[in-house]
Amino acid sequence: MNGRWEVSPQSPGVAATIGEVWQHRGLLRFVGDRALRKTYRRTVLGWLWLFINPLFPLALRALVFGALLGVGSDGLPYFLFLLAGTVVWEVFSTSVMWGTRSLEMNRDLYGQVYHPRAILPFGNMTPSMLNLALKIGIFALALAYYTVRDDRVYLRGDWGLLLAVGALLLAFLFALALSFFTSIWGEKTRDMRFALGGFMGVWYLLTPVMYPLSQVPAEYQGWMLLNPLAIIVETFKWGLFGVGAFYGDAFAGTALGVLLLLLGGLTYFTRREARVVAER
Amino acid sequence: MPTFINESPRSAHPLSERAAEWVIAADARDRVGDRAAEVWQYRQILWFFSLKALRTLYSKTHLGVWWIFLRTLIPLLVGSFVYGSVMNIASGGVPYLVFFLAGQVPWSCFDGPLVRGSRGLEINRQLLVKLYVPRIILPLGGMTPGLVEPAIVGVVLLCTLAYYRINEGIWYVSSDPRPLVAVAAMVLVLAFTFSVTLFTSVWQARARDARFVLRYVVGFWVFFTPVIYPLSQVPAELRWLMHLNPLTAPVETFKWAVLPGLEHSWAWLCYTAAITVVMFLAGVRFFMRAESETMDKI
Numbered sequence A: 001m002n003g004r005w006e007v008s009p010q011s012p013g014v015a016a017t018i019g020e021v022w023q024h025r026g027l028l029r030f031v032g033d034r035a036l037r038k039t040y041r042r043t044v045l046g047w048l049w050l051f052i053n054p055l056f057p058l059a060l061r062a063l064v065f066g067a068l069l070g071v072g073s074d075g076l077p078y079f080l081f082l083l084a085g086t087v088v089w090e091v092f093s094t095s096v097m098w099g100t101r102s103l104e105m106n107r108d109l110y111g112q113v114y115h116p117r118a119i120l121p122f123g124n125m126t127p128s129m130l131n132l133a134l135k136i137g138i139f140a141l142a143l144a145y146y147t148v149r150d151d152r153v154y155l156r157g158d159w160g161l162l163l164a165v166g167a168l169l170l171a172f173l174f175a176l177a178l179s180f181f182t183s184i185w186g187e188k189t190r191d192m193r194f195a196l197g198g199f200m201g202v203w204y205l206l207t208p209v210m211y212p213l214s215q216v217p218a219e220y221q222g223w224m225l226l227n228p229l230a231i232i233v234e235t236f237k238w239g240l241f242g243v244g245a246f247y248g249d250a251f252a253g254t255a256l257g258v259l260l261l262l263l264g265g266l267t268y269f270t271r272r273e274a275r276v277v278a279e280r
Numbered sequence B: 001m002p003t004f005i006n007e008s009p010r011s012a013h014p015l016s017e018r019a020a021e022w023v024i025a026a027d028a029r030d031r032v033g034d035r036a037a038e039v040w041q042y043r044q045i046l047w048f049f050s051l052k053a054l055r056t057l058y059s060k061t062h063l064g065v066w067w068i069f070l071r072t073l074i075p076l077l078v079g080s081f082v083y084g085s086v087m088n089i090a091s092g093g094v095p096y097l098v099f100f101l102a103g104q105v106p107w108s109c110f111d112g113p114l115v116r117g118s119r120g121l122e123i124n125r126q127l128l129v130k131l132y133v134p135r136i137i138l139p140l141g142g143m144t145p146g147l148v149e150p151a152i153v154g155v156v157l158l159c160t161l162a163y164y165r166i167n168e169g170i171w172y173v174s175s176d177p178r179p180l181v182a183v184a185a186m187v188l189v190l191a192f193t194f195s196v197t198l199f200t201s202v203w204q205a206r207a208r209d210a211r212f213v214l215r216y217v218v219g220f221w222v223f224f225t226p227v228i229y230p231l232s233q234v235p236a237e238l239r240w241l242m243h244l245n246p247l248t249a250p251v252e253t254f255k256w257a258v259l260p261g262l263e264h265s266w267a268w269l270c271y272t273a274a275i276t277v278v279m280f281l282a283g284v285r286f287f288m289r290a291e292s293e294t295m296d297k298i
Helices: A014-023 A027-040 A046-068 A078-105 A119-123 A126-150 A160-188 A191-206 A218-224 A228-241 A248-278 B032-041 B043-056 B066-086 B096-118 B137-168 B179-206 B209-224 B236-243 B248-258 B266-297
Strands: none
Touching: A014 A248, A027 A078, A027 A119, A027 A126, A046 A078, A046 A126, A046 B209, A078 A119, A078 A126, A078 A160, A078 A191, A078 A228, A119 A160, A160 A191, A160 A228, A160 A248, A191 B066, A228 A248, B032 B043, B043 B137, B066 B096, B066 B137, B096 B137, B096 B179, B096 B209, B096 B248, B137 B179, B179 B209, B179 B248, B179 B266, B236 B248, B248 B266
């Protein structure tokens, strides 16, 4: 680094990759900026999308499922309940979508500048982080509104909040781990992205975002807990509001599973990236 | 007056054994009747585009044709479980699965065909600069693969009805089923969809975000249509509001024609038919005006 140029083969191994990503962390901003620009380029509504995107579906779902159909919400106002679940779900789903597209979207970078490829799935998730920041803003406003309106403190102020933050982080890491696989698969065929869209739709329905886990018939509850996202979402809501149940063992198991998947994903990614890039 | 350099329709006829006659002339077919005749002349091209669009449904997937079935069936079954068993949404006296499927048949005549038809112009861009076809054929051809889904859902509905007949001994079918009315409701939905496609396909060829907007609107439109819940769930004084959505009436009519103990309104069905006619005429006008202008840009 001290002014000399060194041309060497890419260092192998997961640990080396992590070190390299850290060295090149300055590129993250660049990749993120690219992802943001690429999304909203050539669109008429432009950056307005960023706001319509999270707000409109939320309001509509709250209207139909909360007001019209009276779906349960563990005693919370339905909008708040839905918002909390959606925050976690969207951190996961939008990160997976963006991570999957990372290699395909940044194809033209391969030949131009050296960067550890593993930085791409990570950096490409910037739009989803922006989305998260917006959602947290909306959440704070809604929370303040309902607290004043009902004169009741919904948020619990103890260590549960840490657990909620942990659940959020876990959702993100899970998305990152999956992206290490899906971005490699999605580099070849664009169909991967469409298939993933359909898959995510079904996964969303099976995750207790629009309804509480307690409302699932008892004989299916065990099956629902096989879905890691169900545990993460329930833990998040339990940590924030103290509603629902906390499945300690299942949560610890999920955390361990996600970490293992992350290592596995990184290994898979570092083994395959060279081939994928060379085939271009 | 837009001027094109054209081949004569006859020479484009793929099976024509006559020697091709080339006519280079200004396009004077600006009247709707002439355009309709032209589309009829090119019907084999329509067939070609439909087949092409059908094949793209499952080409390049490992599962092949099975992919269509999986992609249609799994969301239906999962949705039925979540809405029916978990959320306990009312279903008007029949098992929720039957109710849900009966709503999905007319709805899938809108959902899939609209999204696919709207891509018609955009994805055939390359072809459009090489040969002349009446452009209106492209959204129409693009809609065709969308017909596969209603067919699958319809078959699944029949299987489900048979299952309940065998297991519970009850036919969850209207005492005097009206298959013709059911088919008419589906045709009405398709006609409405095509009218909308005339607008959306042009928008989509022009601007990229039309696709996102469309996906959004369709994703939410289903919530304003009584597909996952019965119309009776909506407070009586707000039902007229629901009926302003042109898809509400045909969906309700379809369910009335198939399922027992439901009501529907012929008046609102006529409203939908009227909207469809107006949209169709406006759509054709819009499409004809826009095509020459848009084609230059893409």
